[in-house]
Amino acid sequence: MSQRKQTSLIHAGRSKQWTHGVVNPPVQRASTIIFDTVAEKKQATLKRGQQTLFYGRRGTQTHFALQDAMVQLEGGAGCALYPCGTAAITNALLSFLATGDHILMVDTCYEPTRAFCDGILARMGIATTYYDPMIGEGIAALIQPNTKILFLESPGSITMEVQDVPTLATIAHQHDIIVMLDNTWSAGLHFDPFAHGVDISIQAATKYIVGHSDVMLGTAVATEALWPTLREQSYLMGQCVSADDAYLALRGIRTLSMRMAQHAKASLEIAQWLEARSEVAEVRHPELPSCPGHEFFKRDFTGGNGLFSFVLKTSDVAATTALLDGMQHFSMGFSWGGYESLILANEPSSFNSLRRVSNPDFDGTLIRIHVGLEDPQDLIADLAAGFERYNSVIMEQLHK
Numbered sequence: 558m559s560q561r562k563q564t565s566l567i568h569a570g571r572s573k574q575w576t577h578g579v580v581n582p583p584v585q586r587a588s589t590i591i592f593d594t595v596a597e598k599k600q601a602t603l604k605r606g607q608q609t610l611f612y613g614r615r616g617t618q619t620h621f622a623l624q625d626a627m628v629q630l631e632g633g634a635g636c637a638l639y640p641c642g643t644a645a646i647t648n649a650l651l652s653f654l655a656t657g658d659h660i661l662m663v664d665t666c667y668e669p670t671r672a673f674c675d676g677i678l679a680r681m682g683i684a685t686t687y688y689d690p691m692i693g694e695g696i697a698a699l700i701q702p703n704t705k706i707l708f709l710e711s712p713g714s715i716t717m718e719v720q721d722v723p724t725l726a727t728i729a730h731q732h733d734i735i736v737m738l739d740n741t742w743s744a745g746l747h748f749d750p751f752a753h754g755v756d757i758s759i760q761a762a763t764k765y766i767v768g769h770s771d772v773m774l775g776t777a778v779a780t781e782a783l784w785p786t787l788r789e790q791s792y793l794m795g796q797c798v799s800a801d802d803a804y805l806a807l808r809g810i811r812t813l814s815m816r817m818a819q820h821a822k823a824s825l826e827i828a829q830w831l832e833a834r835s836e837v838a839e840v841r842h843p844e845l846p847s848c849p850g851h852e853f854f855k856r857d858f859t860g861g862n863g864l865f866s867f868v869l870k871t872s873d874v875a876a877t878t879a880l881l882d883g884m885q886h887f888s889m890g891f892s893w894g895g896y897e898s899l900i901l902a903n904e905p906s907s908f909n910s911l912r913r914v915s916n917p918d919f920d921g922t923l924i925r926i927h928v929g930l931e932d933p934q935d936l937i938a939d940l941a942a943g944f945e946r947y948n949s950v951i952m953e954q955l956h957k
């Protein structure tokens with residue numbers, strides 16, 4: 558019987574072999590697994606890549622339950638678990654690359670992804686070409702004979718450009734290039750990676766999967782063809798996570814679609830309120846027509862979330878500081894995807910030097926907010942008070 562997404566996430570990973578008849582799979586902490594007979598040990602060794610208790614680094618039933626739940630959420634054939642999202646990205650890349658290879662990396666990737674390409678991959682003799690997130694069919698011209706991976710992140714970090722994933726994936730596949738996507742923004746809930754041509758879907762589960770700002774975790778879900786390589790290479794590189802963290806991620810999945818719906822509703826309301834503010838030059842929210850790639854968002858996504866950016870008309874540091882320092886509900890902190898609201902400012906210089914081919918050239922300070930699960934009216938009041946503080950600093954300076 559077919560199920561709607563929310564229903565399937567209630568059941569995901571809860572097969573009796575993992576739960577043993579209780580509602581949630583127990584937290585099974587282990588390094589050593591004990592075998593009663595030589596035959597049992599032999600059997601476990603044979604099946605060690607297939608969710609069989611073998612050795613702690615291969616995971617326990619708590620991990621197997623989470624892997625099943627992630628496959629239920631995103632599709633694909635199997636899910637590798639990592640101690641954080643960055644480890645998921647770097648291990649997925651390393652699992653399929655060798656010296657002399659070339660990768661195509663979206664210019665709007667998460668900053669540590671770029672640093673990994675420019676540092677560790679470069680040192681290994683693997684070349685990276687950055688491409689404009691909006692390049693579309695133009696990607697064909699950047700493909701080299703040694704191009705192995707096309708890496709996407711959609712929407713892009715900080716500036717939120719939504720990519721034309723099916724077009725990019727189709728062209729990559731014509732050249733036998735593996736397509737990887739950082740799918741953290743959609744949480745795997747609102748963008749179906751495998752239906753759009755992705756081969757490996759990566760998430761910082763740290764964000765919405767866990768959803769409560771208390772666990773670092775990464776996931777990579779792969780197609781049938783790539784799963785054995787991803788699984789074995791990641792295992793060789795020592796990637797594993799604690800059973801407690803796997804358990805908390807599973808718990809997060811139960812409420813994922815409810816949380817996302819509320820984050821999305823509140824963030825759109827706040828984005829529209831910001832659009833009407835005189836202090837704001839531009840709002841970058843995938844659900845608004847002004848966001849680059851909004852047409853792809855409408856075509857390919859089934860919903861939004863709480864993370865977006867807006868650009869102020871000025872880059873006055875004292876005024877932005879006044880705005881940020883008095884916030885009651887928006888805290889300053891890295892990460893996002895938890896139940897709480899967050900705010901971070903990026904000076905124009907932090908973009909205008911970083912990106913190679915997709916420089917947005919904003920004049921004003923970019924503010925990224927994560928809209929949490931507070932009542933949006935309280936968040937709007939918090940931002941309105943912030944703008945008052947901001948404006949009084951601007952006014953003071955005009956009168957100096």
Ligand SMILES: *Cc1c(COP(=O)(O)O)cnc(C)c1O
Pocket residue numbers: 640641642643644667710714739741742760761762763764773774775892
């Ligand atoms: C946070 C984040 C990551 C990295 O995840 P960590 O768990 O912090 O290592 C990767 N990609 C995106 C888009 C992120 O926002």
